[in-house]
Amino acid sequence: DQQVKQNSPSLSVQEGRISILNxxxxxxxxxxxxxxxKYPAEGPTFLISISSIKDKNEDGRFTVFLxxxxxxxxxxxxxxxxxxxxxxxxxxxxxxxxxxxxFGKGITLSVRP
Amino acid sequence: DSGVTQTPKHLITAxxxxxxxRCSPRSGDLSVYWYQQSLDQGxxxxxxxxxxxxxxxxxxxxxxxxxxxxxxHSELNLSSLELGDSALYFCASSPNPQTSGGDNEQFFGxxxxxxxx
Numbered sequence: 170d171q172q173v174k175q176n177s178p179s180l181s182v183q184e185g186r187i188s189i190l191n192x193x194x195x196x197x198x199x200x201x202x203x204x205x206x207k208y209p210a211e212g213p214t215f216l217i218s219i220s221s222i223k224d225k226n227e228d229g230r231f232t233v234f235l236x237x238x239x240x241x242x243x244x245x246x247x248x249x250x251x252x253x254x255x256x257x258x259x260x261x262x263x264x265x266x267x268x269x270x271x272f273g274k275g276i277t278l279s280v281r282p
Numbered sequence: 283d284s285g286v287t288q289t290p291k292h293l294i295t296a297x298x299x300x301x302x303x304r305c306s307p308r309s310g311d312l313s314v315y316w317y318q319q320s321l322d323q324g325x326x327x328x329x330x331x332x333x334x335x336x337x338x339x340x341x342x343x344x345x346x347x348x349x350x351x352x353x354x355h356s357e358l359n360l361s362s363l364e365l366g367d368s369a370l371y372f373c374a375s376s377p378n379p380q381t382s383g384g385d386n387e388q389f390f391g392x393x394x395x396x397x398x399x
């Protein structure tokens with residue numbers, strides 16, 4: 170049973186426009202939600218996170234929104250840049266002994282110049 | 283550079299063999315996590331160590347084992363290897379999740395690509 174779902178395998182956007190990456194989860198016990206970016210042959214790189222007690226967290230061009238009632242989160246990238254082209258993973262975790270990350274399958278973002 | 287190092291970068295071996303993957307966490311991080319990324323399964327949690335002790339286990343096969351040493355580096359041992367064990371193995375580290383006050387960020391190493399022939 171997949172607890173974190175990224176239902177769209179890919180997204181293509183024009184440079185300068187907004188990229189919206191979506192993620193759904195089923196486990197209401199998750200405390201933290203994180204987004205990672207991954208290039209081929211590299212490890213995932215942490216981008217931004219949000220605690221379950223918040224509904225928005227912003228860091229530069231990246232904003233994560235959390236809708237707990239819908240068990241849905243999204244990552245907004247604005248403006249999108251060609252260097253943002255990568256695979257983006259949504260992940261969720263609990264605390265302490267439940268701090269392992271549960272990942273979605275990822276979405277490939279392509280930003281067209 | 284995340285500060286997490288993993289060796290070797292690539293490993294090619296035969297079925298039935300045993301290999302050891304090594305991970306050095308970021309300076310000061312007490313928790314080490316191991317993940318497996320295969321083509322069809324995505325990133326899957328294997329096991330977590332905190333300050334030398336096993337903290338949590340995921341879907342780790344009995345043929346696999348891990349440990350964290352007093353200097354906090356960790357090793358993942360894979361034995362009786364099968365073709366299906368071919369994957370990318372990532373190590374991640376984080377500060378003490380209960381005192382960091384942060385959002386449980388984990389910092390990943392570059393991974394070890396294991397190919398079993």
